[in-house]
Amino acid sequence: MSFDPSFVLAQLPDVLAAAGVTAAIWAAGAVLGVALGFAVAAARRFGPRPVGLLLRLCVELLRGSPFLVQLFLLYYGGPYLGLSLDPVPAGLLALSVYGAAYYSEIFRGGFAAVPPGHVEAAACLGFTRAQALFRVELPEMAVLVMPALVNMTILLLKETAVLSIITVPELTLAVSAIGSATYRFVEALFLLALLYWGLVEGCGALGRLAEARLSRYRAAAA
Amino acid sequence: MTPDILALLVEAAGVTAALGAVSIGAGLLLGFAVSAALLSRRRPLRGPARLFVSFFRGVPLLVQLLLIYNVLPAVGVVLPGIAAAALGLTLCTAAYQAENLRGGFLAVPPGLVEAAEVAGMSALQRFWRVRAPIAFKLTLPALVGEAIMVLKASSLVSVVGVVELTRTAQDIAASTYRPLPVYAAAGALYVAVDWTLAGAGAALERRLRWGAA
Numbered sequence: 262m263s264f265d266p267s268f269v270l271a272q273l274p275d276v277l278a279a280a281g282v283t284a285a286i287w288a289a290g291a292v293l294g295v296a297l298g299f300a301v302a303a304a305r306r307f308g309p310r311p312v313g314l315l316l317r318l319c320v321e322l323l324r325g326s327p328f329l330v331q332l333f334l335l336y337y338g339g340p341y342l343g344l345s346l347d348p349v350p351a352g353l354l355a356l357s358v359y360g361a362a363y364y365s366e367i368f369r370g371g372f373a374a375v376p377p378g379h380v381e382a383a384a385c386l387g388f389t390r391a392q393a394l395f396r397v398e399l400p401e402m403a404v405l406v407m408p409a410l411v412n413m414t415i416l417l418l419k420e421t422a423v424l425s426i427i428t429v430p431e432l433t434l435a436v437s438a439i440g441s442a443t444y445r446f447v448e449a450l451f452l453l454a455l456l457y458w459g460l461v462e463g464c465g466a467l468g469r470l471a472e473a474r475l476s477r478y479r480a481a482a483a
Numbered sequence: 484m485t486p487d488i489l490a491l492l493v494e495a496a497g498v499t500a501a502l503g504a505v506s507i508g509a510g511l512l513l514g515f516a517v518s519a520a521l522l523s524r525r526r527p528l529r530g531p532a533r534l535f536v537s538f539f540r541g542v543p544l545l546v547q548l549l550l551i552y553n554v555l556p557a558v559g560v561v562l563p564g565i566a567a568a569a570l571g572l573t574l575c576t577a578a579y580q581a582e583n584l585r586g587g588f589l590a591v592p593p594g595l596v597e598a599a600e601v602a603g604m605s606a607l608q609r610f611w612r613v614r615a616p617i618a619f620k621l622t623l624p625a626l627v628g629e630a631i632m633v634l635k636a637s638s639l640v641s642v643v644g645v646v647e648l649t650r651t652a653q654d655i656a657a658s659t660y661r662p663l664p665v666y667a668a669a670g671a672l673y674v675a676v677d678w679t680l681a682g683a684g685a686a687l688e689r690r691l692r693w694g695a696a
Contacts, residue, residue: 327636330669422543450554457541457546
């Protein structure tokens with residue numbers, strides 16, 4: 262095994278461009294996933310019971326089956342239902358929906374963990390239901406769910422690698438292609454692993470920063 | 484969805500379950516060793532253990548599998564696909580299980596360990612009779628969750644040439660041009676195995692629910 266650093270440097274521009282695609286899909290998938298996940302959690306908490314049960318079933322199915330199978334179902338099965346998507350939109354949609362299932366459970370736990378006494382206290386002080394929601398429940402919940410949100414967002418970053426299987430031109434696909442074209446799998450895959458490792462550890466560090474920033478509300482939420 | 488296609492899928496689900504069981508079992512053993520190293524007072528043990536956990540939790544499993552499959556032959560180790568798949572899944576899950584077990588060991592009430600010491604138990608007895616069972620019990624829900632993650636993650640091992648549930652579904656979808664029912668059935672099989680596992684885990688948790696801690 263001969264490790265050639267100059268080979269790695271020569272591939273860097275292509276690899277960084279693909280890393281940009283990964284980052285963009287990850288960011289879009291996480292934002293859409295959090296928004297959809299929050300909507301699902303809110304609908305399950307405040308919506309009518311049949312809707313809640315249906316959403317619960319969807320969440321359980323999405324959490325119980327592998328992301329790859331969901332991706333195949335959408336990408337190869339979608340056209341039979343009239344939903345023909347290119348790899349990138351299909352990947353983004355699958356990633357967002359998959360993430361939303363997990364995010365919704367995190368938010369559900371967050372809603373449940375806010376002490377009811379705090380909401381009652383707000384009501385006694387004359388807060389409207391909306392004020393109690395936006396000024397008491399949601400801020401307290403944000404503190405409680407932040408570690409889990411960061412965790413899930415990191416998991417979502419790693420799931421983007423799976424999108425290479427339906428030929429989304431992201432990091433894993435680009436680096437595998439370089440490996441196949443040059444037969445230098447060892448260098449290419451080590452570079453790939455290092456890039457993901459750096460991204461994940463960097464994201465983790467940012468998450469800890471955000472937690473520290475939010476911790477001034479922790480006393481109230483605990 | 485003919486019965487023989489369903490039979491093929493169920494058979495392939497057996498491969499997935501076997502691969503999952505081996506990886507979860509081996510990963511748990513390795514995870515115990517790594518968690519012991521993580522909690523060790525000796526820095527030469529702690530450092531590599533932290534690096535191991537950080538790497539295998541920080542790199543996508545797909546990339547780990549590609550690395551194992553492509554790099555090991557370059558250093559003269561040629562593994563059959565199924566062994567490479569089991570190795571990749573084991574290393575990855577060991578990192579997660581080690582962190583869970585570390586939390587479990589830290590959560591064992593020190594008073595119980597002291598009481599065991601006062602009662603005359605040796606260090607080894609304290610570990611196997613007091614600390615390990617309590618840590619295992621405390622970690623059980625997380626371990627069941629991890630086992631389910633491993634089963635789902637095993638869908639990726641077709642990249643190293645293993646024909647398991649997802650790969651079988653792919654082959655059937657390609658030959659019958661009916662991807663929708665085939666992938667839906669494969670997904671349902673994963674859900675069925677996961678729910679069975681979760682149910683078994685919950686039953687075990689109820690059985691293990693004893694007194695304090």
